[in-house]
Amino acid sequence: MDTDAGLKETLLRLVGEEGCGIACDDADLYQDDEGYKLKLCGFLEPWKLGTSEAEAKTALVELARMGFGMS
Numbered sequence: 001m002d003t004d005a006g007l008k009e010t011l012l013r014l015v016g017e018e019g020c021g022i023a024c025d026d027a028d029l030y031q032d033d034e035g036y037k038l039k040l041c042g043f044l045e046p047w048k049l050g051t052s053e054a055e056a057k058t059a060l061v062e063l064a065r066m067g068f069g070m071s
Contacts, residue, residue: 010057014064
């Protein structure tokens with residue numbers, strides 16, 4: 001499983017298919033020069049998740065815990 005697929009799986013596990021709604025269908029998890037990022041529909045800018053897969057997973061847990069359009 002590649003990292004992007006693993007992060008998407010983590011996102012869906014955290015908030016669930018029902019809680020995520022359309023946002024997760026359009027979720028764009030990717031890596032660029034600055035590290036991992038998450039772009040959800042309805043938000044203008046992507047969220048920086050960190051430079052490693054572990055940091056990205058931790059950031060997803062924190063974002064899901066606070067809601068932030070994911071649930």
